[in-house]
Amino acid sequence: MDLLIKGGRVIDPLLDLDDYLDILIEEGRISHIAPRIEKEGIPQLEAQGKVVVPGLIDMHCHLRDFNEAQKETIATGTRAAALGGYTTIVCEPNTDPPIDTLENLQQWISLAQQEGYVNLHTKVCITKGRRGEKLTNLQILTRRPWVVAATDDGNPVVNDKIMARAFTKARECDLLLTPHCEESPATIHAFKKNNPLISLPEDIALYKREPHYVVRDLELAEKANWRVHICHVSMSSSLDLIRRARARWVPVTCEATPHHLTITEKEALRCGPDAKVNPPLRTKEDTEALKQGLRDGTIDVIASDHAPHTPDEKARGWEEAPMGVIGLETTLGVVLTALVHPGIITLPEAIERMSSNPARILGLPGGSLAVGKPADITIIDMDKKWVVDPSTFASKGRNTPFKGWKLRGKAYATIVRGEVVMRGGELLV
Secondary structure, eight states: OOEEEEEEEEEETTTTEEEEEEEEEETTEEEEEESOOOOTTSOEEEOTTSEEEEOEEEEEEOOOBTTBTTTOOHHHHHHHHHHTTEEEEEEOSOOSSOSOSHHHHHHHHHHHHHHOSSEEEEEEOSBGGGSSSSBOOHHHHTTSTTEEEEOOTTSOOOOHHHHHHHHHHHHHHTOEEOOOOOOSHHHHHHHHHHOTTSOHHHHHHHHHHSOHHHHHHHHHHHHHTOOEEEOSOOOHHHHHHHHHHHHTTOOEEEEEOHHHHHOOHHHHHHHOGGGOOSSOOOOHHHHHHHHHHHHHTOOOEEOOOBOOOOHHHHTTOTTTSOOOBOOTTTHHHHHIIIIITTTSSOHHHHHIIIIIHHHHHHTOSOSOOOTTSBOOEEEEEEEEEEEOOGGGOSSSOOOOTTTTOEEEEEEEEEEETTEEEEETTEEOO
16 A cells, blocks of 8 residues: 655654654555655655654564454454554464364464454463463474463462473464463462462462562573563562563563553552452552553553453452453553643653564564664544543443543554555544
């Protein structure tokens, strides 16, 4: 697709670029960037008063489908992604059935090719059935270009020996591991089951002092000298562990979610089950520590952890409702409203964590507006004021703790491989 984007404020953290420029797209790739470009006979997209950035990349979301299409499908999830400004999303493998075999992976790829509105990639399971008992065949699964990482999302791999083998296999396959390092009653129970000699008070104290699975996976990454990306960090103690590991040159990156960055555990109780999430929302001290982690660069990525459930499931009450919140259509607005506009991080820093860094960590071709790159571009209206109303979402999910929030800033256009798939809040495909 050919397109000329005119007059926007162009920001690219990788190029150290922040200027008012035109961008010429030819055959789906960026061919020229300059203060003024004239090209007859191709469509133009006026971007005056808007910000033009590398397409947003969400490296942690759940699109369900398979046997949970009532919660979300690839079609509805990628439509939501396009409305939220995402040009690329990476799906978690905790589907039903999980993406733990070549057959299931091929079924997912077929759906993605048929129904996806944005660029799609997936992670595969570390263990069969995500049960933590036997490794999947990573060598076979990672031969597909759609696969960018491995995780048992929703479950930590409790067995230390199996996780150590996973690091060895991942290094052999040149595959990133993104373990679920949740610290919550569920994983305390799992840890207790596998460590019966530890008393309950000692167990709880261990989790409050140093999150066990973060400690273990950082140690394994150090021993294997292999890359690990810690998902949805939620505790200040986890950030401290990651900082210390980096000081030892452990190859570790990490992410945080907009809900863990902005909502505390007390506020979650007022929100009700729509704020029940895994890992749980934490204390104000943890939330402030995460913001500091964004400022000092400890947190590399802001990821949505989009996890839709049906309204009936979330209506069961706090104890019975499933864990998860949605975020594809709200993450950018929340980040701009709660983090950028107040000055906690700059706009280029936000784009780095929502585009450039995910591309670098996952080895994806996006994340920059450099000439020759695929024309995956997000255009942002920084001052667009809107109220979060989940009844209007393209996602099937309605479980957002941000319902009713007044936000400032929203995606104006989403361009995927040179094709405008969303403009002005309207899907064009």
